Structure formats: structure tokens, C-alpha cells
Amino acid sequence: MRADTLGTMRAVARLIALVLACTACVAAHGASRALGRRSAWPRRFLAVVAAICGVRVERRGQPLDRDVLFVANHLSWLDIPIIAGATGTAFVAMDGLRSWPLIGWLAALNNTVFVDRGNRLGVHGQVGAVRAALARHQAIAIFPEGTTSDGVTLLPFKPALLEVVAPPPRAIRVQPLFLDYGAARHLAWVGDEPAPANAWRVLTRPGRFTVRLSCLNPFDPADLPDRKAVATEARRRILAASAHALAPV
Template identity: 30%
Template structure:
């Protein structure tokens, strides 16, 4: 009964805040009344509160620009977790653009959509993302290309770093900074998660979003750590494959360190 009440109140809060902040974001994009990242940042903070997620940040978003943030990917909640901490824009799969409501909200947050399987469009999309980075937007790339189970990472796809190359090849900058970021879900109700419990936070494959959301709302009280690493300079002489491996290794090290010794819940 208590879980049902919690879910009902959380959905009401989510619906109300989403409606108000989405309308204010539409107004912002049309008039420039506020900075474009203000309403999305507020919405992400409301979402983590509704979900009962406690976010612990270690380090900070790099100040260097152009900036590409390369992170591991566990769940759709990674977006609200990162968005609640820093002003960033996300790179997402093209099919998400057509999702009911989610696609519209993503567009309001100025998400960049990419068709990873189509080579003809990938170059144009990488160029567009590169132009946004050149203008100062910090773009977040979930470099595994899909979600994992929260215990281990999948290999980073070097092709997804094409936007960094575009910034340089189009003369928008001599170097791009790529910052490794690790997201680790570490505690449930204050108790450290073991290997068997970490997939509780994960949203894998074709899993339906609604049941996963309901499950998170019912359980609540989850801790997540976000570790910001030192940015790596990517230049015309840099190898995408070697850079992808380096960033992958640094993200994996931060993630495993957080899982092995989670910070106290507070």
C-alpha cells in the first residue's frame, strides 16, 4: 500500500514539474528569456528527487572547450543523474527521437540524434555535433553504444568519437578535450549493492521503460556516484582507436573503484 502511494505521488510530481518546465523551456527556446540549459537542469533535479536517487559527484566538469564527455551507460537514469549536476547536452540514438513524449522532451533539451548504422548520415551528424562543441556546448557521449548491467563495461566504440575529429578537420579548433566520466550505482537503501543487485538500476536492451520506472519508484533510495576524470586532449595526430581505449580504461578504473569501495550514503 505504501509503495502504491509513493508511486502515485511520484508520478503526480513528475507530471506537474514536467508540464511546467517543458512549457518554460519552449518559451526559453523561442525568446531566449533564460539560458537554454536552465529548465533541463531543474527538470533533471526534480526527476532524481522523485526517483529517490542520491547523487554523489567526485571531481567536476572540465572547463576546457571544445568538450566531449565520454561516459559508461547503465540506464536511462544516467541522463537525469548527469543532467542534475552539470549543463550538458546528450547524444542519443536516432530512434529515440520518435518515442512518444520522450522524443519531444529530448528535443527540448537539444539532444543530438545519431543514426549509428548508416554511414551516409553519420558524417553529417558528426559534423553537426562538432559544430555544437565548437560553439561551446559540452556534449555527452555514452561510448559503449548501449547500456550495461552496472557491473562491467562494454568496449567503447571508436567510431562514436567522430565528432571530435570533425571539429579539427573543419577548422573549428586545433584540439578537442575528451573527459572520461564514470557512473556507478552503489547503494540501495543505504546498503552497498552486490554484483547480483546492481542490475536493479540497469535498463538493458529492449526492456520496457514503464515497468522499469515503476520499479525504481517503488524501491527508491538509491545512491549513484559520478566520477569526473581529467580530460584528454585529442588532436589531428591522435588515433581515434587509441583514444577510445585510453578513455575506456580510465572510465573502467573509476567505475570499478567506486563499486569496490562505495562512499558512505548521506
């Protein structure tokens, strides 16, 4: 009973902190835009979200800041604030997210590219939306597994959206990212667990935990024949980083 009470108190405190951070950062973002300046506040807010949820981000390697398509493994909804806070990237997300209260609005502030993943006939339109974002020199991140994994297994990559860089519209590089939750892999959002239940597990969890974000060596997709080859190369590099992380000491 005491543990449940403490967990609820932690969740409430974190939710209050998230609301205060959101209010302050949205106000600062609005002020920056009103002055005609490029706003860094969406990135800062997402970094704060990760910290409030207990994440200590250990970044290894240097992420590119423009003309890059990040390709990452996917474990949790926390991946988004972790990666965005560390790199400043925007994401490709399912179109349904746009209608989520507050979340959809915040995603739009971070220049999220919304696509209808359920419409296989609309793949060319999805690719076009991502190409348009890259044409604005916006860094974009995708999760080609298409869903979350357990932090140990890397699922097959779906190469459809990688058509955006096969061939690339300009000198764009692909940079694989590897997320390792270490001892907190049990927080992975997999199976049929509802999103609110997983969020509650994260918010009630005591203490902090470290997530390692490895920014792997980028490569030029123009050196590869097609999108499947690009997917294979990105997955190969992430698998190699995963094998090293999971190897017994």
C-alpha cells in the same frame, strides 16, 4: 499485497510530481526564451527528475562546462537526468527517440543531437551533427558502449562517434565520467527488460539511493593518433575508476 499497493502508490505520487515539475519548468523555459535569455531550465528539470525518482547524486570532481565531449559508462535511463542535471550537457541519442511522446520533445529542449545509429553508411553525417553541436560550444555526452551494462562490467567502446575529436575541430577536451550506482546496481537496465518495466521498478522502489558521478581528469584528444586511441584512453580511465569503486574495503 500490501507491498504491491504501497509500490503503486509511490509510483503514482512520483508520476504526479514529474508532471507538475515538467509543467512548471517548461513554462519557465518558455519565459526565458521569450525574453531572449539562455535557459537553464532543461538542466534544472532533469536534475529534479532524478531526485523525484529517488536518486541522491554525489558528484566528485569538476565537470567542464563547454568545449567538452563527455564519455560515460551506461547503466540506466536515469544516467541522462543524473549527468545532465550535474553538468548541463546535451546528449547524442538514437533518432527513434525523437518520435517518443513527450520524451522526444523534452530531449529536443535539451539540445539532444539525434543520430541514426543503425545506418553505418551515415556515420560521417552523424559525426557532422555532433561537430556542429560542439561548434556552438555545447557540451555533448556520449555512451560509447552503445547499450547499458550491469554496473560491474564495462563493455567495449564503439569508437565511431569519437571521430568527432580525431582530430578535434577546435581546442576540445574529452572528459570521462564514471557512474556508480553502488547498492542500487540491480536497477541497471540490461538484457531484454522492456523500458516500461524498468521504469516501473524505479518508480515503485522505496526510499532514496545514492549514485556517485565521478568527473575524471579530462585529456586532449589531439595528443592521440586516432579515434580508437581516444576510445581506449577514455575506457582506461573509466576502468580505473571502476576498479577503485568495486575494490573490497
